[in-house]
Amino acid sequence: MDFNFSDDQLQLREAVRKWVEKAYSFERRKGIVASGGFDRAVWQELAELGLMGLTVPEAQGGMGMGAIEAMVVLEELGQGLVLEPYAQALLAGDVLAQHADAALQQAWLAPLTSGEALIVLASQERGxxxxxxxxxxxxxxxxxxxxxxxxxxxxxAGDLADAWIVPALLQGETALFLVEKGASGVQADGYLTQDGSRAAEMRFAKTPAKLITTNGSAALQQAAYIGIASVCASGVGVMDKTLLLTADYLNQRKQFGVVIANFQALRHRMADMKMQLELGRSMSYYAWLKLDEPEAVERKLALSRAKYQLGQSMRFVGQQAVQLHGGIGVTDEYIGSHYFKTLTQLEISWGDSLHHLGIISDNMQETAGVAA
Structure with a gap:
């Protein structure tokens, strides 16, 4: 099997990387956090790069690219700690392209791919x-x-969205609905999350909605798989940058007149961090390659295996980075602390490690771990 990226995928990675380096500085990010955790201008810039309709079929106005291209983009956005919820564009594009009728597709896919509309999935419920x-x-x-x-x-970014994809019970079965901004009975209370991004608590009271599909269970599950894979790819990007920041710090910080990167114990820690990063990277690749797995149970297990490993890796890399930096590693003025907070939040997004370990263990065969 060829695990090398194609020329087109490498060019896509380079384009996103250059945008992050030039347009999404730490100072700009701090300004976005201060102003609420989401910037429409950034959303439009991502659209101008062609990213919003990346996986939407060309016949429906998108770029028609695949899962690996989406993974590449998310890794680079993770390196830049981009706050805007790009994964939601992937989720919404997939749900609308695969399940909505022609009228809904015509009304919402074009605004989605052009960056004019922010469409997010509102699925989590208390308890x-x-x-x-x-x-x-x-x-x-x-x-x-x-x-x-x-x-x-x-x-x-629920209080700033132009539409929400909402799962609800219709005659005892899960269905997906689209609710437009300005619909009656909608209340959205926005707030900042720990990593500086924006979220909201949503309430719907006899709110008019448009049916996307009555096969909501399958559509919602696939959206969740995309969400899990997106967390994995973003986590790889964040860990990549965290490792580089830590290595740079160790090569600059001196103790007893010697840069601390020369201390063997610290070099061993860096090696352990690198190992966890590469374990996470390989499992992220595994998750994205399994997104189109036809066998439902295998697809479910693949995503849970990946998220469990990423959870372990992100926790280890984040905590070790703080330890190796010392006090500066948790100061708000230093970018490293923001990588740590993002890794911590990603670990509990779309199911924490214990949740996915439970899924894996529930699906183990009686012969698991037994030599033939």
């Missing part, structure tokens, strides 16, 4: 403990119109 179902939000149909009622938590 769900990372479970996608059962869904507490209810939907009803009256006179040909759907209305939904319920609450959603930790919706990425």
């Amino acid at each position: 769900a403990r990372y479970q996608l179902e059962p869904v507490g939000t209810q939907a009803e149909q009256s006179a040909g119109t759907y209305h939904i009622s319920g609450q959603k938590s930790l919706v990425p």
Whole structure:
């Protein structure tokens, strides 16, 4: 199997990397955090790079690229600690392109791919403990119109979105609905998360909605898989940069007149961090390659295996980086502390390590770990 990236994929990586280096400085990021954790101008810049419709089929106005291209983009955005929820564009594009009718696609895919519209998935509910179902939000149909009622938590940039994709129970089965900004009965309370990005608590009270699909369980699960894989790729990018920052610091900091990078114990720690990064990278590749796995159980296990390893790797790399930096590693003025906070938040996004370890253990065969 060829694990080398194609020329097009390398060019895409380089384009995103250059944008991050030139346009998304630490100072700009701090300004975005101070102003609320989301910047429409950045969202538009990402669209101008052609990233918003990256995996949307060309026939529907997108770039028609695949999972590996999305992974490459997310790694580079992770290196830059980009706050804007780019993964939500991938989720929304997949849901609309694969499940919405022609009218909804025509109304929303073009604004999505051009960066004019921010469409986010509002799926998490209080007390769900990372479970996608059962869904507490209810939907009803009256006179040909759907209305939904319920609450959603930790919706990425939810109070600033132009539309929300909302799972709700319709006649006892999970369905997906699209709710437009300005619809009656919507309340969104926004706030900053620990890594400086923006989220919101959402409430829907008999809110008019448009049906995307009645096969909501399958569509929601696939969206979750994209979310998990996105966290994995972003985590690899964040760990990559965290390792570089730590190595640079060790090569500059002196103790007893010697740069501390020469101390063998610290070099061993750096080697352990590098090992965890590469374990995480290989499992991220595994996750993205398995996104289109036709066998449902294998796809589910692949994503959980990847997220578990990434959770372990991100926690280790983040904590070791803080230890090796000393006090400066947790100061808000130093960018390294923001990499640590992002790694910590990614570890609990789309299911923490214990959640995914539970999925893996529940699906182990009786012969697991037994030599033939």
